[in-house]
Amino acid sequence: MAVEETTTTTASSGLGSGGAVDRIAQREAQLARRRRMMNVIQGQGLVIVFVIVFVTMWISSPYFFNVNNLATAASTVSILGVMAVAETMVIIAGEIDVSIGSVMALTSVLIGMIVGWGVNPWIASLIAALCAAGVGLVNGTLVVFFRLNSLVVTLGMYSIALGIAYVLSNSSTVIVDGSGFGQLGSGYIWKIPIQVFVFLGVWAVGYAVLRLTALGRHIYAVGNNYDAARRAGVRADLLRIGLFVMTALGAALAGIIVTSELSSAAPQVGDPYLLAVVTAAILGGASLSGGRGTLVGTLIAVAILGVLQNGFALLSMSVYTQYMVIGVLLILAVLTDQFAQRAER
């Protein structure tokens, strides 16, 4: 609208009468106010939702607010959190990776298989992670060099990796133990599960990369305006391939933790995470159109999901009610993002 008015001014007088210029200035100021307001809503809305969910659970269940329960809740969402960090970064770069749930399962199955050959579980984990990285490399290469849609490519890869996981494992569960491997998933340090530390470590590294490095700025720039980033000399394609490898490694780490926690490898371990990871990233403010999102948002979103999951279990409420609440939150998050973007056009 501002553009239309501008053109009219130019055409009518060539110099712009005072009144028209004032109108444009007013309109610009109004738009700027709206942009800032949407910015605040997007930034603070999530915190408010978290507080509401947390307080509601606290009031509703006497078992909710104690250290042991909160530690359990944190440990439940840590695996989700590790993958959500990687997913958020890919989404900020304007792509999406929905194959992580099955890459996680494939990692778990591979660990079981390699351990079955008599290999130390830690070394088996390393080898499995390298295989997962290979899957990420294939995803990234297909998306970048053949200009394929990342949702479709990774959906296909989801199916392929899951199929491989089931074929390799013969749909059976393998015991994985020894060399203190179980500690990673079920050990504690000062009453806090080790996997919570792993999640926080991954989160901190991700946060530092996004906030403090040029690479982080490039991730935002590539997602926000791919052509502009390329013209500015950013190695946009290499960066996108790298991010797909990174999400696959995030999924591998999640697979290693879950295998350790269960002391067993199974192809079903990734099932609950297919949509939960994308949900966490988008709920946290990462925009599917790219260029937007923060890991602070993702952290709060993961916390919201953790509290909901835990609270609903304590209140013996159906898991389906939880699905509905998460669905509503997700749509609200996307709506807010849409309004914020519209305000900037």
Add this chain to the structure above:
Amino acid sequence: MSAAAAAPAASGDVVLAARGISHFYGTVAALQDVNIEVRRGEVVGLVGDNGAGKSTLLKILCGALRPTDGSLYVDSEPVSFHSPRESRDKGIEVVYQDLALATELSVAENIFLGRELRRHGVMGRMRVLDRAEMAKRSAEALGKLGIGISDVKARTGLLSGGERQAVAVARAVTWGQKVLLLDEPTAALAVVEQRKIEELVRQVKQQNVGVIIVSHNLRQVSELCDRVHVLLHGRIAGVLPREQASAELHPPELLPDA
């Protein structure tokens, strides 16, 4: 930054030249045997109808497109660009019609995109972004050009159209040591903002940078440019010197605001 680099060379030297440029999209000739050159401290206009080949020529000059035939020279040295990155390294900057700004990044981050400044961070080893220095230098660059953007840390998406345009021009001016290519730099801007951008172009000219400007705005072209190349169906139909351009492109009876 640009002034320092341009200082050793004398004003008036040909800094960028294109000779015998032809370009075909399939069998369609977008450009045929086009010659154009720009000297230091000179503003060259490029006008023509839609589809005359202006944008194609600009893309070839900045390395976004490789010509089917013909050669480019920077400071009389033959060059061949495979990407905009290579032309940038030679001191050629472009302000694209779409501005090529990342609206989610701040003004300073846009100005330094792809050329971020880093400092020693944690434990003196890890190299982290030097936001303070980038903000300081961006504010200086904008200040020098008389662009009144108070907060260089503000997201570019929060700026008005004119301010965004000014940021794109400021970025190009900051890094364009030899040549500045402007594609419709004031389209969709109010007159007041147009004047500001034109003033920027004059400043750049004074800093001994060569400027090629594509514009539909004949008043602007006749006021700003030392020479005007007219493109017609992919060929240079004529080159008008400043005086002639003013008279022919800007007849006083048609545009009384001169």
